[in-house]
Amino acid sequence: xxxxxxxxxxxxxxxxxxxxxxxxxxxxxxxxxxxxxxxxxxxxxxxxxxxxxxxxxxxxxxxxxx
Amino acid sequence: xxxxxxxxxxxxxxxxxxxxxxxxxxxxxxxxxxxxxxxxxxxxxxxxxxxxxxxxxxxxxxxxxxxxxxxxxxxxxxxxxxxxxxxxxxxxxxxxxxxxxxxxxxxxxxxxxxxxxxxxxxxxxxxxxxxxxxxxxxxxxxxxxxxxxxxxxxxxxxxxxxxxxxxxxxxxxxxxxxxxxxxxxxxxxxxxxxxxxxxxxxxxxxxxxxxxxxxxxxxxxxxxxxxxxxxxxxxxxxxxxxxxxxxxxxxxxxxxxxxxxx
Numbered sequence: 001x002x003x004x005x006x007x008x009x010x011x012x013x014x015x016x017x018x019x020x021x022x023x024x025x026x027x028x029x030x031x032x033x034x035x036x037x038x039x040x041x042x043x044x045x046x047x048x049x050x051x052x053x054x055x056x057x058x059x060x061x062x063x064x065x066x
Numbered sequence: 067x068x069x070x071x072x073x074x075x076x077x078x079x080x081x082x083x084x085x086x087x088x089x090x091x092x093x094x095x096x097x098x099x100x101x102x103x104x105x106x107x108x109x110x111x112x113x114x115x116x117x118x119x120x121x122x123x124x125x126x127x128x129x130x131x132x133x134x135x136x137x138x139x140x141x142x143x144x145x146x147x148x149x150x151x152x153x154x155x156x157x158x159x160x161x162x163x164x165x166x167x168x169x170x171x172x173x174x175x176x177x178x179x180x181x182x183x184x185x186x187x188x189x190x191x192x193x194x195x196x197x198x199x200x201x202x203x204x205x206x207x208x209x210x211x212x213x214x215x216x217x218x219x220x221x222x223x224x225x226x227x228x229x230x231x232x233x234x235x236x237x238x239x240x241x242x243x244x245x246x247x248x249x250x251x252x253x254x255x256x257x258x259x260x261x262x263x264x265x266x267x268x269x270x271x272x273x274x275x276x277x278x279x280x281x282x283x284x285x286x287x288x289x290x291x292x293x294x295x296x297x298x299x300x301x302x303x304x305x306x307x308x309x310x311x312x313x314x315x316x317x318x319x320x321x322x323x324x325x326x327x328x
Contacts, residue, residue, distance in 0.1 A: 001119070001127070001190060001191075001192060001193065002190055004127055004130040004131060004189055005130050005221075006221075009221055009222055010215060010218065010221040010222075010297075011221040011222065011295065011297075012132055012185075012186065012189070012221070012297055012298065014130075014131075014172075014186070014189035014190060015172075015186035015187075015188050015189045017190060018188055018190070041222075055118055055119070055192075055193050056193075058118045059118070059193075059195050062195055062196065
């Protein structure tokens with residue numbers, strides 16, 4: 001799941017994730033999307049850029065593990 | 067001591083603190099970060115959790131969600147009349163009863179108190195798949211940043227000294243200091259070295275090191291540039307006021323202790 005807060009500075013970023021995902025679907029680059037959302041610091045920016053949903057991987061084995 | 071506000075928005079305030087000793091500036095910063103109480107979920111009861119995440123992970127995620135705080139109405143648990151046992155004056159509980167498939171957001175938490183609710187309604191807590199169920203009760207209370215970072219009312223809170231840059235008369239106008247200045251604080255205008263935006267100066271001292279005539283000096287002053295960013299739990303200005311109140315009370319207490327010793 002997407003982190004609620006930035007690991008380094010503690011700023012709340014969880015509420016921006018859905019918007020970020022939508023902007024990427026519209027064809028914007030991650031840089032444009034992050035700039036529009038007003039995320040300045042590189043610690044918060046890497047939270048978005050390096051995120052990978054593991055829960056989706058789990059879901060592939062749904063039923064086999066509970 | 068004077069405060070001059072430069073920039074102000076919902077979550078971010080930039081201000082200059084003038085004519086204050088550095089110890090006071092630092093204690094002000096520390097008070098904002100670790101002494102001002104805010105609300106956060108601290109205790110979670112799990113009645114049912116058949117999701118992919120462990121109870122602890124979900125509890126931790128819920129704890130990090132900022133909650134709108136009313137400092138007038140709530141007491142710190144250790145200072146409450148109930149003695150920390152938990153009563154409507156120091157606690158608010160949230161309920162959550164959802165079934166998959168669904169993404170659970172912070173807005174799905176049902177609060178006992180309609181005024182006390184998460185600041186943002188669209189923070190994803192967990193993704194539930196077919197047949198998964200989550201039934202919990204989360205209890206929020208006041209706490210300080212000293213105890214846990216989730217209680218901090220501010221995220222980024224720092225200050226830097228605003229220096230005084232002096233160009234002396236023996237300057238030979240070589241312009242080397244302008245070249246090495248990474249933050250473009252110094253400017254060469256009308257055959258003179260001038261100081262532009264002092265607020266940007268980080269006191270790296272490159273200009274002093276590179277000046278062959280020793281004609282430039284960067285001096286520390288008693289002015290500080292503060293940058294404070296809030297989580298949304300409390301307005302940043304309230305945090306500043308509350309921090310100063312707490313500092314005043316602490317100073318008073320210290321004074322009383324000293325009085326009894328003399």
